[in-house]
Amino acid sequence: xxxxxxxxxxxxxxxxxxxRGPGAMPSAAVAAPPAAPTAPSPAVAATxxxxxxxxxxxxxxxxxxxxxxxxxxxxxxxxxxxRGPTAREFLDxxxxxxxxxxxFGIPLQQKWDYFLxxxxxxxxxxxxxxxxxxxxxxxxxxxxxxLSLPEAERGRIDPMITGFNPTDMYSADHxxxxxxxxxxxxxGIGEFSIHKEFVSSKVSGHAASLRNPALDRILDTAAEIxxxxxxxxxxxxxxxxxxxxxxxxxxxLFADHPDAxxxxxxxxxxxxxxxxxxxxxxxxxxxxxPRYDHIALDISWDEVAKYVIHDDATLEAWTTLIERxxxxxxxxxxxxxxxNWGGYVANYTVYQPLWERLDPAARAQVERLNYERxxxxxxxxxxxxxxxxxxxxxx
Numbered sequence: 001x002x003x004x005x006x007x008x009x010x011x012x013x014x015x016x017x018x019x020r021g022p023g024a025m026p027s028a029a030v031a032a033p034p035a036a037p038t039a040p041s042p043a044v045a046a047t048x049x050x051x052x053x054x055x056x057x058x059x060x061x062x063x064x065x066x067x068x069x070x071x072x073x074x075x076x077x078x079x080x081x082x083r084g085p086t087a088r089e090f091l092d093x094x095x096x097x098x099x100x101x102x103x104f105g106i107p108l109q110q111k112w113d114y115f116l117x118x119x120x121x122x123x124x125x126x127x128x129x130x131x132x133x134x135x136x137x138x139x140x141x142x143x144x145x146x147l148s149l150p151e152a153e154r155g156r157i158d159p160m161i162t163g164f165n166p167t168d169m170y171s172a173d174h175x176x177x178x179x180x181x182x183x184x185x186x187x188g189i190g191e192f193s194i195h196k197e198f199v200s201s202k203v204s205g206h207a208a209s210l211r212n213p214a215l216d217r218i219l220d221t222a223a224e225i226x227x228x229x230x231x232x233x234x235x236x237x238x239x240x241x242x243x244x245x246x247x248x249x250x251x252x253l254f255a256d257h258p259d260a261x262x263x264x265x266x267x268x269x270x271x272x273x274x275x276x277x278x279x280x281x282x283x284x285x286x287x288x289x290p291r292y293d294h295i296a297l298d299i300s301w302d303e304v305a306k307y308v309i310h311d312d313a314t315l316e317a318w319t320t321l322i323e324r325x326x327x328x329x330x331x332x333x334x335x336x337x338x339x340n341w342g343g344y345v346a347n348y349t350v351y352q353p354l355w356e357r358l359d360p361a362a363r364a365q366v367e368r369l370n371y372e373r374x375x376x377x378x379x380x381x382x383x384x385x386x387x388x389x390x391x392x393x394x395x
Contacts, residue, residue: 068099070348071371074191074230074265074300074332076146078105081112081123082138084337087145088335091153093341099368100375102332104160105138105144107192108203136163138173143182150206158375160188160230166192169214173220176389179225183386187379189222190230191265195246197238197272210249216256226351226391228374228380235268238278244268244276255291261378263296263330271303280317287325296370300332305350326362330370347384377383 078084082105085093090103110122113130122128133311139161161178164171171388194208194215209215210233222229238242246268254262267283269275286292299308308318322329331348338344355363387393 001112003315004341016315045140059062067096068368069097070331070344071099071365072101072333072335073263073330073371074334075101075103075296076191076336077103077108077121078138079337080106080108080110082106082109082131082135082141083123085339087149087157090338091149091156093338093344095341097341097345098156100156100158100371102158102188102228102375103142104162104191104230105142106336107134107138107164108132109135111184118182130202132202133176133204134163134165139163139178140182143178143185146185147182157229158379159185160191160228161186161189162192164189164192164218165192165205166208166215167212169217171208171214172217174222175218175227177224179386183390184383186227187374187375188228190228190263191232192230194231195234195237196232197234197270210246210253215253219253219257219260219262222261223257225245225385226378227261228378229260229262230265231262232265233268233275234270235260235279236273239270240273240276247282248393251292254295258294260290261294261296261374263298263374265298265332266301266304266334267297269304269307270301273356275307280321284321284324287328294331296328298330298372299351299366300334301346302334302347302350305347305354309351309353315353315357319354322354322366323359323362326359326365327370327373329366330374331367335393 014281076084077087077090087103090101094101110128110132111130112122113128116130117128135178142159142162146154146157149157161175164174168174174191185224194210209335219229221227233246233250235250237246241327250264250268250374254264267279269279283297286295287297299305307314309315333344333347335347355367358366
């Protein structure tokens with residue numbers, strides 16, 4: 001799909017500047033958005049987004065949002081070598097303190113190359129120089145974990161499909177095949193990555209790109225079915241550009257897929273991708289533009305939290321941004337195969353300064369309500385698509 005160059009991609013670009021380095025903290029001069037308007041920005045567009053014959057799962061939450069600390073929009077049950085707790089162990093670990101969880105594995109497997117690592121088995125991509133490769137079986141593992149739970153508890157988990165290569169034109173076929181093999185299980189796709197610091201260069205094969213038509217096909221398929229999309233794409237390279245290297249292409253991609261329900265993970269930031277001085281103001285302009293009403297932002301990962309709560313100026317800028325657009329942000333832990341409650345909840349507690357400053361109504365949207373609205377709108381559409389296909393109906 002071609003994307004017109006005339007698109008006003010300057011929404012983020014004009015506000016972004018350099019002055020960042022790997023691991024650098026944001027400047028205290030982070031630009032806060034303008035004064036809040038009289039009405040909030042439009043809500044995220046809610047739709048557009050085991051064994052065969054598994055029972056159709058419920059489409060509503062299993063744990064009442066008022067009794068949980070948060071719903072988790074970004075949770076990896078497995079790590080980079082496909083190990084982690086079982087779904088049963090995870091639910092026992094959280095012990096009712098968490099409502100619903102978007103649960104997925106890691107789509108990439110870290111190769112254990114003996115000639116690089118010897119007897120030391122790496123379990124993270126920064127622990128080895130060996131390649132990463134796409135691991136499609138992860139979707140079957142997640143489906144199995146979901147289906148191992150009693151039916152009454154499945155409403156707490158919203159599984160996601162991740163085991164596809166975003167450079168492969170056949171990836172859309174993989175997504176459909178997983179849905180039809182495990183009907184009644186999955187709610188969306190992701191987290192999957194296009195540009196990711198240090199990861200992209202390690203993946204075997206062709207590098208993922210925002211310009212690849214395979215990505216367009218994936219998003220078109222998600223929109224047709226109604227799947228929620230969790231997309232990781234850094235806004236810049238580790239050595240920052242001026243303007244950020246991927247901002248224009250990302251905005252064009254978003255605008256080209258208005259019927260897809262997309263959650264942009266981490267607002268484009270990462271461990272070494274620090275926000276430019278105008279990052280917050282750029283996000284504000286994007287969220288105010290109706291072309292991007294279908295985009296939500298997650299603030300998962302403690303590496304992102306450090307930018308938000310760095311000092312009073314950054315905290316105030318992000319608080320103002322979220323309160324301007326309270327229906328557009330979701331909390332997620334980005335926990336990876338946690339061993340205990342403390343390790344899992346750490347990414348929530350680090351945001352305590354933000355929770356204390358946010359207006360209670362906006363906080364409730366970020367912690368719980370936006371998740372429920374987005375996933376509750378998506379799941380019936382996915383189930384209906386599965387039923388049509390499995391009963392011989394048309395697309």
